[in-house]
Amino acid sequence: MATPAQAVTANRLNDGEVVYLDAAGNWAESLDESKFVTDKAEAQQLLEQGEKSVDDRVVLDPYLFDVTIENGVAIPVKKREHIRANGPTVRLDLGKQAAEPVEFKKAS
Amino acid sequence: MYRYDEFDQQLVNERVEQFRGQVARRLSGELEEDEFKPLRLMNGLYLQLHAYMLRVAIPYGTLSSKQMRMLAHIARKYDRDYGHFTTRQNIQYNWPKLGDVPDILKDLATVEMHAIQTSGNCIRNVTSDQYAGVAADEIEDPRIASEIIRQWSTLHPEFSFLPRKFKIAVTGSPHDRAAIKVHDIGLIIVRNDKGEVGFEVYVGGGQGRTPMVGPRIREFLPKNELLAYLEAILRVYNELGRRDNLYKARIKILVHQTGAEKFAQMVEDEFAKIDKTGELNLPNDEIERITAYFADPAYKELPTISADFQAKKSEDPAFAAWVANNVAEHKVPGYAIVNISLKPIGGIPGDASADQMDAIADLMQKYSMDEIRVTHEQNLTLPYVEQGDLYDLWQSLKAHDLATANISQITDIIACPGLDYCNLANARSIPLAQEISERFGTGERADAIGELKIKISGCINACGHHHVGHIGILGVDKKGVEFYQITLGGSADENASLGDIVGPAFTEDKVIDAIETIVDTYLDKKQDGEKFLETYRRVGLAPFKETLYAAG
Ligand code: HEM
Ligand code: SF4
Numbered sequence: 195m196a197t198p199a200q201a202v203t204a205n206r207l208n209d210g211e212v213v214y215l216d217a218a219g220n221w222a223e224s225l226d227e228s229k230f231v232t233d234k235a236e237a238q239q240l241l242e243q244g245e246k247s248v249d250d251r252v253v254l255d256p257y258l259f260d261v262t263i264e265n266g267v268a269i270p271v272k273k274r275e276h277i278r279a280n281g282p283t284v285r286l287d288l289g290k291q292a293a294e295p296v297e298f299k300k301a302s
Numbered sequence: 303m304y305r306y307d308e309f310d311q312q313l314v315n316e317r318v319e320q321f322r323g324q325v326a327r328r329l330s331g332e333l334e335e336d337e338f339k340p341l342r343l344m345n346g347l348y349l350q351l352h353a354y355m356l357r358v359a360i361p362y363g364t365l366s367s368k369q370m371r372m373l374a375h376i377a378r379k380y381d382r383d384y385g386h387f388t389t390r391q392n393i394q395y396n397w398p399k400l401g402d403v404p405d406i407l408k409d410l411a412t413v414e415m416h417a418i419q420t421s422g423n424c425i426r427n428v429t430s431d432q433y434a435g436v437a438a439d440e441i442e443d444p445r446i447a448s449e450i451i452r453q454w455s456t457l458h459p460e461f462s463f464l465p466r467k468f469k470i471a472v473t474g475s476p477h478d479r480a481a482i483k484v485h486d487i488g489l490i491i492v493r494n495d496k497g498e499v500g501f502e503v504y505v506g507g508g509q510g511r512t513p514m515v516g517p518r519i520r521e522f523l524p525k526n527e528l529l530a531y532l533e534a535i536l537r538v539y540n541e542l543g544r545r546d547n548l549y550k551a552r553i554k555i556l557v558h559q560t561g562a563e564k565f566a567q568m569v570e571d572e573f574a575k576i577d578k579t580g581e582l583n584l585p586n587d588e589i590e591r592i593t594a595y596f597a598d599p600a601y602k603e604l605p606t607i608s609a610d611f612q613a614k615k616s617e618d619p620a621f622a623a624w625v626a627n628n629v630a631e632h633k634v635p636g637y638a639i640v641n642i643s644l645k646p647i648g649g650i651p652g653d654a655s656a657d658q659m660d661a662i663a664d665l666m667q668k669y670s671m672d673e674i675r676v677t678h679e680q681n682l683t684l685p686y687v688e689q690g691d692l693y694d695l696w697q698s699l700k701a702h703d704l705a706t707a708n709i710s711q712i713t714d715i716i717a718c719p720g721l722d723y724c725n726l727a728n729a730r731s732i733p734l735a736q737e738i739s740e741r742f743g744t745g746e747r748a749d750a751i752g753e754l755k756i757k758i759s760g761c762i763n764a765c766g767h768h769h770v771g772h773i774g775i776l777g778v779d780k781k782g783v784e785f786y787q788i789t790l791g792g793s794a795d796e797n798a799s800l801g802d803i804v805g806p807a808f809t810e811d812k813v814i815d816a817i818e819t820i821v822d823t824y825l826d827k828k829q830d831g832e833k834f835l836e837t838y839r840r841v842g843l844a845p846f847k848e849t850l851y852a853a854g
Contacts, residue, residue, distance in 0.1 A: 205349055208329065208399060208400050209353065209399040209400065210352065210397075211352075211353065220390070237787070247333070251328075251331050254335055254349060255349075269689075273721060273730075273782060277351060277722060281352060281723055282732075283733060284492075284730075284733055284736065288352075289352050302520075
């Protein structure tokens with residue numbers, strides 16, 4: 195079963211790293227740790243929570259993006275978010291994928 | 303080579319400390335992002351997909367070995383061991399941390415480098431011919447004018463907040479290697495009937511969303527009046543350029559909407575008002591002072607042809623192939639201009655590792671009087687190599703994977719960072735360049751195809767110059783899926799033209815085959831000795847459309 199969902203992402207202020215808002219309200223480096231929401235009101239709330247950390251100088255430009263949850267794994271709908279979640283497709287030794295290959299990497 | 307005077311050095315040092323304060327205030331919360339963003343952009347710092355990106359200016363593309371070593375040092379110490387040379391003769395670092403950037407800028411300042419004017423609505427880093435000062439066909443070294451423009455435009459108060467960014471390019475040869483007709487202002491150094499040297503002035507060229515080849519507005523501008531005339535152009539633009547619409551703000555739109563002739567007249571009217579005896583006058587001694595910085599190095603007297611070099615060429619076909627593709631004629635007998643390809647087969651166009659940069663720095667010292675140029679085609683050029691050294695140089699380059707013999711061939715591809723790095727991208731560019739490069743490689747087939755410039759951009763901003771590629775590829779996004787639109791017949795040289803869209807866009811898995819179909823169609827239609835662009839200009843779009851879409 196594939197369920198559409200959303201998550202909030204941003205870039206961290208001090209180093210630009212791609213981060214995701216997790217269930218505890220912290221910014222995690224891996225998409226796996228992100229909080230996923232399926233309803234509109236929840237999504238709005240999550241985004242507002244993310245926007246607060248702009249004022250707290252933790253992140254820049256938070257926004258919602260779409261994923262599909264398949265067998266418990268969140269797969270970003272857009273290529274752009276795949277690449278943000280992993281790193282450059284032309285340098286697999288760089289970005290998040292360098293530390294830990296992400297499962298959905300091959301999905302398109 | 304131009305050396306900073308005290309004023310330059312002080313200005314750059316002050317800017318570094320100013321930015322250090324700004325970063326500290328951003329991190330402590332005294333500055334909001336809205337306030338900080340324009341400041342960081344003025345210092346060449348962007349936010350990309352994965353991290354910040356720092357763009358470092360390389361004025362008219364010239365570097366010393368000391369500077370090259372500093373670029374390597376920065377890649378190692380603050381980044382991920384590599385840098386990316388771009389079409390604007392800049393280098394970009396893709397992974398710096400915000401807090402490190404003031405230190406990076408400080409390190410750069412120690413070798414007279416900076417990131418000023420690499421961003422923002424100012425007059426950007428002036429670009430020029432990578433063969434400046436050494437080209438056999440050169441009328442005068444374009445770096446002299448470039449430097450004069452740089453000094454005048456750096457932090458010019460009247461032009462720090464133009465309607466939009468402003469790019470100037472200068473060439474000193476009739477064969478344009480600096481793409482001057484697709485710049486906001488393009489200058490060609492020419493000699494008039496009386497034998498005087500001056501400038502032919504083009505204005506309003508550009509790429510991006512609305513590509514245009516700039517029209518000529520002045521046939522001959524005397525040298526001493528250069529700054530007064532540029533100032534006149536900028537005043538007209540500053541007053542009339544549109545600030546309300548980002549997409550209509552470049553000077554090309556103003557020139558296009560006004561009409562080239564009328565625009566030229568407005569510039570002449572403004573020019574007439576400028577006091578040409580005042581500070582905009584360029585006295586001959588000032589021109590001479592700057593010219594001296596670019597004086598010829600101490601060339602040796604060498605035989606026109608080195609016998610040793612000729613012998614090596616006949617002994618070693620791989621060397622001969624490299625010479626044929628990558629080495630250009632030098633104005634001084636016995637010397638050669640050497641192009642180092644940053645396009646290894648299957649590699650990332652324009653990327654160089656820190657180790658490669660250090661190796662190149664050694665070679666610059668050993669073989670090219672300590673100097674190198676960065677080209678707008680994302681390659682490097684050693685300007686002063688003795689023919690007798692070419693074989694040794696080639697072997698050293700080979701050892702560092704820098705001897706790909708493909709300059710101007712189908713694998714010498716320009717590609718922007720695209721969706722692998724860029725926040726604005728619609729699609730990836732680099733993987734396409736890699737696949738095309740793998741498909742055609744070097745050797746017989748690539749030689750048969752000959753000169754063919756492929757240029758790829760990941761979105762309509764056209765940083766990869768796709769509009770002026772003989773084959774241009776533009777990434778578009780269709781519902782989150784990457785598609786690629788192909789144009790044919792663009793060119794950025796003295797006969798500049800914009801490419802024609804061949805038809806509906808291709809998916810990622812079809813686009814490489816489409817390129818091959820285009821190449822095969824060319825080889826089929828080609829007449830004796832014709833290059834791709836010549837065949838295209840003769841036969842037009844129709845045969846290509848047919849072979850590309852016929853199978854349906
Ligand atoms: C990495 C982040 C980059 C961003 C955000 C960016 C942004 C832009 C934008 C918005 C434009 C369109 C400007 C206009 O038409 O008014 C543009 C044009 C251009 N950029 Fe970039 N660019 C980036 C990277 C690069 C790179 C890597 C290169 C060199 C390879 C480059 C070279 C150029 C050139 C040559 C143009 C078009 C020429 C013109 O100004 O008409 N840019 N860029
Ligand atoms: S052309 Fe588009 S995708 Fe490529 S670097 Fe420029 S802004 Fe980014």
